[in-house]
Amino acid sequence: MPTSPAESRYDVAVLGAGPAGLAAAVSASQAGARVALLDSAARPGGQYWRNRGDADSGALHHDWSTFRALRGELRGRIDHLAQHAVWHAEHDEHGLDLYALCDGAERIVRAAALVLATGAYDRQLPFPGWTLPGVFTAGAVQALLKGHGVLAGRRIAVAGTGPFLLAVAAGLAQSGADVVGVFEAGHPAEFARFPGALARNPAKLTEGARYLATLARHRIPYHPRTAVIAAHGDGELNQIITATLTREWQVVPGSETPVDCDTLAVGYGFTPQLEIPLQLGCDTRLDVDGSLVAIADSRQRSTRERVYLAGEVCGVAGAAASVVEGHLAGLAAAEDVLAATPDPKQLRRLRRQRGSLRSFAHAMHTAFPVPAGWIGWVTPDTTVCRCEEVDARTVEAAIDELGAADPRAVKLYARPGMGLCQGRVCGYATTCLLAAREGRTPTADDLRSLTARPIANPIKLGVIAAGQRTGPQTKPAGANSTELKNYSVQCHMRHVIL
Amino acid sequence: MSAEFRFDGEPVSVEPGQSIGAALIAGGRRSWRTTRHGGAPRGVFCGIGICFDCLVTVNGEPNQRACLAEAVAGDVVTTQEGSGHADLAC
Numbered sequence: 244m245p246t247s248p249a250e251s252r253y254d255v256a257v258l259g260a261g262p263a264g265l266a267a268a269v270s271a272s273q274a275g276a277r278v279a280l281l282d283s284a285a286r287p288g289g290q291y292w293r294n295r296g297d298a299d300s301g302a303l304h305h306d307w308s309t310f311r312a313l314r315g316e317l318r319g320r321i322d323h324l325a326q327h328a329v330w331h332a333e334h335d336e337h338g339l340d341l342y343a344l345c346d347g348a349e350r351i352v353r354a355a356a357l358v359l360a361t362g363a364y365d366r367q368l369p370f371p372g373w374t375l376p377g378v379f380t381a382g383a384v385q386a387l388l389k390g391h392g393v394l395a396g397r398r399i400a401v402a403g404t405g406p407f408l409l410a411v412a413a414g415l416a417q418s419g420a421d422v423v424g425v426f427e428a429g430h431p432a433e434f435a436r437f438p439g440a441l442a443r444n445p446a447k448l449t450e451g452a453r454y455l456a457t458l459a460r461h462r463i464p465y466h467p468r469t470a471v472i473a474a475h476g477d478g479e480l481n482q483i484i485t486a487t488l489t490r491e492w493q494v495v496p497g498s499e500t501p502v503d504c505d506t507l508a509v510g511y512g513f514t515p516q517l518e519i520p521l522q523l524g525c526d527t528r529l530d531v532d533g534s535l536v537a538i539a540d541s542r543q544r545s546t547r548e549r550v551y552l553a554g555e556v557c558g559v560a561g562a563a564a565s566v567v568e569g570h571l572a573g574l575a576a577a578e579d580v581l582a583a584t585p586d587p588k589q590l591r592r593l594r595r596q597r598g599s600l601r602s603f604a605h606a607m608h609t610a611f612p613v614p615a616g617w618i619g620w621v622t623p624d625t626t627v628c629r630c631e632e633v634d635a636r637t638v639e640a641a642i643d644e645l646g647a648a649d650p651r652a653v654k655l656y657a658r659p660g661m662g663l664c665q666g667r668v669c670g671y672a673t674t675c676l677l678a679a680r681e682g683r684t685p686t687a688d689d690l691r692s693l694t695a696r697p698i699a700n701p702i703k704l705g706v707i708a709a710g711q712r713t714g715p716q717t718k719p720a721g722a723n724s725t726e727l728k729n730y731s732v733q734c735h736m737r738h739v740i741l
Numbered sequence: 742m743s744a745e746f747r748f749d750g751e752p753v754s755v756e757p758g759q760s761i762g763a764a765l766i767a768g769g770r771r772s773w774r775t776t777r778h779g780g781a782p783r784g785v786f787c788g789i790g791i792c793f794d795c796l797v798t799v800n801g802e803p804n805q806r807a808c809l810a811e812a813v814a815g816d817v818v819t820t821q822e823g824s825g826h827a828d829l830a831c
Binding site for chain 1: 756757758759760763764766767771772776777778779781782783784785786787788789790791792793794796804808809811
């Protein structure tokens with residue numbers, strides 16, 4: 244049990260100050276709970292409402308009024324622990340302990356219940372040249388613009404799959420960038436197969452139509468069934484190669500086309516951030532988009548007691564769904580801890596909203612799948628793991644010659660996922676490469692093996708050593724601080740020395 | 742109102758609340774690190790602290806994520822080569 248510097252216990256801790264976390268904090272505090280909202284950023288908003296603080300007019304944001312309302316509700320009612328990067332979480336006999344890093348020191352936050360709203364990050368597929376400076380994730384280009392007021396480049400291509408590309412391209416165009424095109428590997432017409440989900444979500448359609456109108460106004464071409472299959476440049480990006488794809492994402496021979504640009508924003512959906520749910524032992528499953536997600540029940544309860552899930556961690560569905568799930572999670576946590584019975588009408592309304600929004604997400608994932616054809620764009624020299632600079636040839640040799648039969652073995656033999664990012668970027672691709680070699684699709688077990696990370700944020704050995712506590716009760720069981728330190732060194736050397 | 746920090750000796754202007762990485766990009770720089778094995782140039786990739794591609798040395802401390810580290814006037818930021826621990830005999 245931690246002895247110091249743990250502090251008095253909160254009723255509910257919420258991890259993540261994006262749409263889901265803000266809503267969870269609001270609902271839990273309105274139900275009477277004493278709430279701590281932890282987030283690694285300096286300002287609330289998460290990735291979706293990433294903002295420039297008082298300097299931000301909200302003009303580039305969607306549904307800014309919801310953010311302002313949530314933030315307004317929280318003022319003075321909760322403890323917002325900004326710039327707290329949680330590296331570890333565990334159950335003990337009193338509830339939950341969160342180990343956070345703040346200003347280089349460790350702080351332990353204790354709570355009777357925990358809402359996990361850790362969000363997601365861009366899912367990436369490797370292609371030749373994707374390590375060149377000038378190639379960014381779509382989320383990075385969006386974050387630079389919304390969080391820092393900076394255009395990532397001058398001539399920008401937007402590529403990948405899913406409606407997020409439209410939001411990114413529209414924001415760039417509105418801010419004065421020359422957007423050379425949106426290259427969508429899928430086809431939006433696939434949406435038409437889900438009339439019910441569309442009819443239940445008119446706001447989503449309006450949002451999409453607004454982005455398309457912005458693209459049209461700026462004469463930005465939208466290319467469905469087209470991908471960026473290579474990036475070229477001497478030291479930095481100056482040209483991409485686009486190609487027409489079949490439905491299974493095989494390149495149509497002869498369709499390769501060079502496009503000059505200095506910047507590429509690319510993303511193939513999102514990967515939920517599951518380190519903390521997995522540390523706490525929450526069960527996970529494979530979602531329809533091929534991502535590993537944590538399992539939540541109809542009240543957003545996880546499979547572990549007093550741990551709740553909201554937003555992208557339990558399935559990528561966008562900000563509106565995250566807000567609804569955040570409210571549900573906050574209400575459930577307050578009910579379980581304080582016996583604060585929620586208004587049944589409010590519960591019914593939230594659950595109906597969640598149903599509609601989840602049906603839209605299901606349609607979106609089915610309309611914009613990531614079929615395995617992309618593996619055909621990967622050449623033997625293509626970098627798969629950016630951190631350890633492991634190419635596809637080396638990954639395939641680990642499978643074919645060394646006999647790696649699961650992603651973890653590939654990681655141990657060839658080092659993809661061993662570097663600083665701990666497989667966050669290459670884990671999905673490595674898993675797909677292995678599964679394709681075996682003529683199958685990735686399973687939840689495949690993904691789980693590269694997603695479990697006992698250390699969720701880089702921490703210095705000195706901070707662990709300075710902690711006047713015994714080690715966490717789990718991983719490894721009953722370890723004292725020296726054993727924990729050794730364990731950390733063995734497993735996460737590069738992470739720990741940062 | 743903009744302030745300044747120094748990157749490899751050159752002044753870089755920064756708006757309040759901007760990260761070091763955002764300020765470098767706004768100033769026209771695309772890369773500021775070389776990789777440990779291939780010596781390849783890297784800059785911002787994920788922009789949100791996930792990928793660790795954008796590492797810089799800030800006031801002598803290596804391995805800081807430029808996309809997250811808020812630029813402070815007077816900071817001395819330098820390119821990071823390899824692990825950033827070249828000063829250590831290991």
